[in-house]
Amino acid sequence: MGTLNTEPNLPSPDDFYEQLIGAHRDLSDEESALVNAKLVLLLANHVGDPEVLAQALAAAREGVGPQR
Amino acid sequence: MKTYTNPIYPYVRSPDQDAGPVRHPVVVVGAGPIGLAAAIDLAQHGVPVVVLDEDETVSVGSRAICYAKRALEILDRLGVGQRIVDKGVGWNVGRVFFRDALAYRFNLLPEAGHRRPAFVNLQQYWLEEFLVDRASELEDIDLRWSSKVTRATPRGERVELTVDTPDGPYTLHADWLIACDGSRSPVRNMLGLESEGQVFRDRFLIADIHMQSSFPTERWFWFDPPFHPNQSVLLHRQADDVWRIDFQLGWDADPEEEKKPERILPRLRAMLGPDARFEIEWASVYTFQCRRMKSFRHGRVIFAGDAAHLVSPFGARGANSGFQDTDNLAWKLALVLAGKAPQRLLDSYDAERTFAADENLLNSTRATDFITPKSRVSRTFRDAVLELAKKHAFARGLVNSGRLSVPAVLAGSPLNTPDADADFPRGPGAMIPGAPAADAPVRGPRGEWLLDHLGGEFALLAFGDAVPAGEVAALAGAAIPCRVVQVGGGATPGAVRIEDAEGLAARRYDGRVGTVVLLRPDQHVAARWRAFDAMRVRAAIAHATCND
Numbered sequence: 001m002g003t004l005n006t007e008p009n010l011p012s013p014d015d016f017y018e019q020l021i022g023a024h025r026d027l028s029d030e031e032s033a034l035v036n037a038k039l040v041l042l043l044a045n046h047v048g049d050p051e052v053l054a055q056a057l058a059a060a061r062e063g064v065g066p067q068r
Numbered sequence: 069m070k071t072y073t074n075p076i077y078p079y080v081r082s083p084d085q086d087a088g089p090v091r092h093p094v095v096v097v098g099a100g101p102i103g104l105a106a107a108i109d110l111a112q113h114g115v116p117v118v119v120l121d122e123d124e125t126v127s128v129g130s131r132a133i134c135y136a137k138r139a140l141e142i143l144d145r146l147g148v149g150q151r152i153v154d155k156g157v158g159w160n161v162g163r164v165f166f167r168d169a170l171a172y173r174f175n176l177l178p179e180a181g182h183r184r185p186a187f188v189n190l191q192q193y194w195l196e197e198f199l200v201d202r203a204s205e206l207e208d209i210d211l212r213w214s215s216k217v218t219r220a221t222p223r224g225e226r227v228e229l230t231v232d233t234p235d236g237p238y239t240l241h242a243d244w245l246i247a248c249d250g251s252r253s254p255v256r257n258m259l260g261l262e263s264e265g266q267v268f269r270d271r272f273l274i275a276d277i278h279m280q281s282s283f284p285t286e287r288w289f290w291f292d293p294p295f296h297p298n299q300s301v302l303l304h305r306q307a308d309d310v311w312r313i314d315f316q317l318g319w320d321a322d323p324e325e326e327k328k329p330e331r332i333l334p335r336l337r338a339m340l341g342p343d344a345r346f347e348i349e350w351a352s353v354y355t356f357q358c359r360r361m362k363s364f365r366h367g368r369v370i371f372a373g374d375a376a377h378l379v380s381p382f383g384a385r386g387a388n389s390g391f392q393d394t395d396n397l398a399w400k401l402a403l404v405l406a407g408k409a410p411q412r413l414l415d416s417y418d419a420e421r422t423f424a425a426d427e428n429l430l431n432s433t434r435a436t437d438f439i440t441p442k443s444r445v446s447r448t449f450r451d452a453v454l455e456l457a458k459k460h461a462f463a464r465g466l467v468n469s470g471r472l473s474v475p476a477v478l479a480g481s482p483l484n485t486p487d488a489d490a491d492f493p494r495g496p497g498a499m500i501p502g503a504p505a506a507d508a509p510v511r512g513p514r515g516e517w518l519l520d521h522l523g524g525e526f527a528l529l530a531f532g533d534a535v536p537a538g539e540v541a542a543l544a545g546a547a548i549p550c551r552v553v554q555v556g557g558g559a560t561p562g563a564v565r566i567e568d569a570e571g572l573a574a575r576r577y578d579g580r581v582g583t584v585v586l587l588r589p590d591q592h593v594a595a596r597w598r599a600f601d602a603m604r605v606r607a608a609i610a611h612a613t614c615n616d
């Protein structure tokens with residue numbers, strides 16, 4: 001079981017960021033939410049490792065709303 | 069209703085009503101599916117049972133329709149499986165639609181070599197009628213209709229009951245009381261006990277309609293279909309050209325309004341098309357709950373079925389799990405009553421069946437949360453899953469329109485003897501201690517299926533002539549008898565000899581020459597070894613009956 005990699009791992013961060021925002025071009029907030037959800041699911045399946053996913057979920061939630 | 073007329077079972081005055089309080093070893097409250105199964109199972113073990121039901125007929129209206137493979141196997145053992153299968157409609161395939169397109173299709177029983185399909189659909193009233201017929205064949209069952217239990221008071225070694233009848237009340241004493249009196253369980257209330265859990269904030273219109281249709285015999289589930297936007301719909305075929313349709317309505321729907329034909333008909337027309345010809349058999353509006361009692365045994369009162377645990381119908385885990393309750397309980401109670409096992413054997417009923425109930429509750433709760441998302445974001449994720457499922461295999465595993473009933477593997481049961489041999493498989497479907505026995509086609513004296521030869525009492529499934537004749541006789545003659553069922557090999561006097569018709573028994577049990585598998589009377593694996601050892605088998609039987 002792995003550990004979530006939070007060190008720089010994207011070969012070209014600016015390119016990815018542009019792609020990510022581009023993926024939402026011309027979408028309503030609702031459509032964007034759907035695209036984001038699909039993206040999360042696709043990536044989660046690609047990662048597969050339940051420990052890495054649990055760490056990613058915790059890291060994403062950190063600092064947002066009441067902490068659990 | 070056009071296709072079914074409820075039988076009326078007349079009230080008959082019992083001689084107990086003219087005697088002082090008569091004492092019975094076992095009284096079952098409730099002649100629903102689970103109470104009837106409990107009574108039949110106990111009677112088959114030679115235990116006399118009184119069954120009390122406040123009503124005078126079987127269930128009315130739209131209730132259970134889907135009986136799972138394991139429940140059918142239990143019903144086979146109780147002598148009603150074949151009638152249910154003959155009358156009902158079997159199915160293995162389900163389809164899930166999202167909006168106007170098929171998201172995916174699944175097969176719940178992709179392999180051959182099992183007597184029973186994944187599911188048989190049959191209206192609950194038929195099932196109950198067949199169970200009543202079977203119960204009437206058994207002399208040890210005293211089934212009393214129009215007999216309502218109004219008081220249940222535990223008094224040390226027995227339970228005192230007040231039974232109300234058309235002739236007025238009388239008192240009965242029970243050494244053991246099995247409460248199968250349904251989700252509202254009056255007995256539970258009389259004992260001041262509770263069933264805790266949650267109500268789902270959603271409503272469902274459940275319509276049974278009579279219709280000639282070319283829909284295949286499959287389970288069809290729609291999320292957000294064009295004919296019923298934003299909600300889900302479920303379609304099932306039942307016997308006699310009756311179809312079950314569940315329309316999700318949402319929490320704000322008015323249950324009284326929605327029950328009216330003028331509200332139902334347009335929904336059905338939108339779904340089935342303007343030309344479909346059908347008649348409504350029955351329609352009602354439900355909310356669903358998931359809850360259970362903390363413990364299913366309270367001294368000499370034992371709870372089973374909906375009285376003990378309640379799930380939403382998505383997954384068909386209600387009656388199906390109730391049958392597994394009584395399957396688990398009957399042999400244990402029979403041994404306790406015969407003085408062959410201590411009362412604490414009944415605590416294993418509680419341990420095993422609360423474990424199974426939690427599994428059912430978890431599955432049913434998750435399905436209900438998927439079908440009725442509780443927040444906007446969970447709705448978004450749900451729709452994302454459904455959209456992805458059309459194209460990507462991985463997402464199909466996330467679609468949850470009900471995880472359909474499969475029996476619990478009692479891997480943590482205190483009655484198991486853990487594997488001593490390291491080379492047995494342990495993966496999904498493996499016959500580990502606690503697993504329900506897999507079926508396989510065989511040729512043998514009791515029929516063409518392995519499960520025909522197991523159950524009722526302990527059985528030792530032996531691959532090849534692993535057990536010497538003297539030991540076969542010793543096991544059969546023990547206080548708690550165990551029959552040896554021998555697969556292949558040479559002749560062994562006393563052993564039930566079967567042939568592994570397609571090699572599937574050996575494959576499913578990982579049976580090599582010499583392998584022996586000990587099965588409990590409820591067809592769950594208790595222990596397995598690579599070689600027979602009389603001492604170890606006796607110890608495992610003692611362990612599985614709390615005699616160690």
Ligand SMILES: Cc1cc2nc3c(=O)[nH]c(=O)nc-3n(C[C@H](O)[C@H](O)[C@H](O)COP(=O)(O)OP(=O)(O)OC[C@H]3O[C@@H](n4cnc5c(N)ncnc54)[C@H](O)[C@@H]3O)c2cc1C
Nearest residue numbers: 098100101102122132133134217249250373374386387388
């Ligand atoms: C819409 C719907 C769909 C379902 N679909 C499925 C499905 O597909 N598959 C499945 O497995 N399950 C399904 N279920 C669940 C299933 O119907 C129940 O799990 C099952 O009926 C439970 O049986 P039971 O014997 O425990 O209780 P019940 O069937 O409720 O029987 C209780 C009995 O106790 C009697 N009784 C009550 N109080 C007293 C008293 N004081 N004295 C004497 N008698 C009393 C009643 O008359 C009744 O006969 C469904 C349920 C619903 C509502």
